[in-house]
Amino acid sequence: MVEFISVSEAKNILQAQKITGSSVFLPLGKCLGKITAGPILAPMDVPSFDNSGMDGYAIAWDDQGEGREVLGIIQAGDRPDFVLEKGKAVRIFTGAPVPQGADTVIPQEYIDRTGEMIFFDSGKFFRGVNVRKKGAQCRVGAEVVPVGTKITPGTIGLLASLGLQEVEVVSSPKVALILTGDEIVETGNPLRPGEIYNANGPSIHAALALLGISDVTVYKVKDDQEEVTRMVETALENSDVLLLTGGISVGDFDFVKGSLEQNGVEQLFYKIKQRPGKPLFAGRKGEKLVFALPGNPASVLTCFIQYVRPCLMEWMGNPEAWAGPSYLPTASDFNKKVELTFFLKAKLENGRLHLLPGQESFNLLPFGVADGLVEIPEAAEHVEEGSLVAFYPW
Ligand SMILES: Nc1nc2c(c(=O)[nH]1)N[C@H]1C(S)=C(S)[C@@H](COP(=O)(O)OP(=O)(O)OC[C@H]3O[C@@H](n4cnc5c(N)ncnc54)[C@H](O)[C@@H]3O)O[C@H]1N2
Numbered sequence: 001m002v003e004f005i006s007v008s009e010a011k012n013i014l015q016a017q018k019i020t021g022s023s024v025f026l027p028l029g030k031c032l033g034k035i036t037a038g039p040i041l042a043p044m045d046v047p048s049f050d051n052s053g054m055d056g057y058a059i060a061w062d063d064q065g066e067g068r069e070v071l072g073i074i075q076a077g078d079r080p081d082f083v084l085e086k087g088k089a090v091r092i093f094t095g096a097p098v099p100q101g102a103d104t105v106i107p108q109e110y111i112d113r114t115g116e117m118i119f120f121d122s123g124k125f126f127r128g129v130n131v132r133k134k135g136a137q138c139r140v141g142a143e144v145v146p147v148g149t150k151i152t153p154g155t156i157g158l159l160a161s162l163g164l165q166e167v168e169v170v171s172s173p174k175v176a177l178i179l180t181g182d183e184i185v186e187t188g189n190p191l192r193p194g195e196i197y198n199a200n201g202p203s204i205h206a207a208l209a210l211l212g213i214s215d216v217t218v219y220k221v222k223d224d225q226e227e228v229t230r231m232v233e234t235a236l237e238n239s240d241v242l243l244l245t246g247g248i249s250v251g252d253f254d255f256v257k258g259s260l261e262q263n264g265v266e267q268l269f270y271k272i273k274q275r276p277g278k279p280l281f282a283g284r285k286g287e288k289l290v291f292a293l294p295g296n297p298a299s300v301l302t303c304f305i306q307y308v309r310p311c312l313m314e315w316m317g318n319p320e321a322w323a324g325p326s327y328l329p330t331a332s333d334f335n336k337k338v339e340l341t342f343f344l345k346a347k348l349e350n351g352r353l354h355l356l357p358g359q360e361s362f363n364l365l366p367f368g369v370a371d372g373l374v375e376i377p378e379a380a381e382h383v384e385e386g387s388l389v390a391f392y393p394w
């Protein structure tokens with residue numbers, strides 16, 4: 001049994017699981033934040049025709065006469081079907097096709113125009129200036145986005161410019177979330193004595209949404225061994241990743257661990273030397289990952305950021321899934337006696353991390369404004385103001 005291990009041991013175990021999704025073709029509009037599952041090749045030359053980069057006059061550079069006669073106008077969207085003759089120019093605008101015979105565009109600010117004749121100082125220009133050549137961005141067949149790239153608004157723009165409507169990306173997991181606890185009530189309902197509002201459901205939903213995961217089914221279950229076991233069976237059948245909150249500690253009404261065992265979930269580890277979130281359970285059943293998150297709401301979010309999020313990112317093919325934290329100075333001292341890793345809610349202000357008051361695991365107040373978590377290592381007893389600490393942003 002792998003129990004009560006360090007933070008780094010837990011992360012190593014999870015990193016070794018290597019569970020990833022399959023590749024799917026998604027419409028471009030649904031690809032933001034996804035990871036490309038294969039290289040993307042240009043299906044066409046872009047630009048697909050020589051066009052003007054300026055509003056001005058298209059000319060043939062070699063044709064060095066005194067002045068040129070303006071023949072006509074080409075605007076963006078036109079299809080000129082003539083060849084520019086010697087000694088002539090054509091009025092042209094940004095994005096408009098450069099006609100055959102022309103190779104250079106002189107911006108209108110540099111032109112003296114008298115009637116239909118134009119004149120300019122050729123010493124200020126060179127052949128080909130202000131013409132965006134066919135294929136200058138990319139040629140048909142060129143790899144424009146490599147495999148393993150996170151799709152940003154920039155990627156979407158590029159792919160749209162290539163006329164692509166679908167992209168092959170790594171799929172996102174179907175997530176099942178089981179909320180345990182007799183005391184949990186949904187907002188909008190009155191609270192009776194002893195009851196609390198469900199904070200974990202909405203917070204995990206939001207954390208999943210930040211990762212671009214929307215296929216989430218929420219199940220609620222009472223603290224009853226049989227009910228939890230049945231719910232775990234159903235949820236496992238209908239998901240790739242199963243998350244549970246609460247019921248994973250040692251109380252008489254904590255049935256999650258037993259239910260997971262009864263459903264054939266293999267334990268990867270149980271309990272980590274950390275605060276908050278000590279009784280975290282991680283397991284797998286075949287290619288399905290299971291996390292039972294300790295019910296306290298700050299423990300849930302801490303364990304999500306530290307362990308669940310990287311696994312989900314890896315599932316979605318993100319090469320940055322296990323990228324380490326950044327290091328920033330603290331704005332305050334911190335002391336601890338126990339040999340546990342501490343994860344502290346912190347606010348980033350002017351490049352310094354303010355460790356927020358109210359770090360208990362029941363207390364969501366600091367999470368209300370925190371930008372992320374600071375990690376204080378297991379062995380550290382004292383952290384000096386201004387020293388660099390590991391920071392995991394949202
Ligand atoms: N004797 C011991 N008791 C406890 C230990 C221990 O080692 N020995 N560990 C403590 C730690 S640390 C944690 S963390 C909790 C974890 O408990 P469970 O995972 O069993 O969670 P519950 O007991 O079901 O709930 C804990 C707490 O969280 C509240 N909760 C649960 N679900 C929600 C929700 N959806 N939204 C908001 N709040 C929720 C619940 O009401 C409890 O207050 O165990 C300690 N005990």
Ligand code: MOO
Pocket residue numbers: 274275276277278279294296298299361362
């Ligand atoms: O580990 Mo618990 O989350 O400290 O209360």
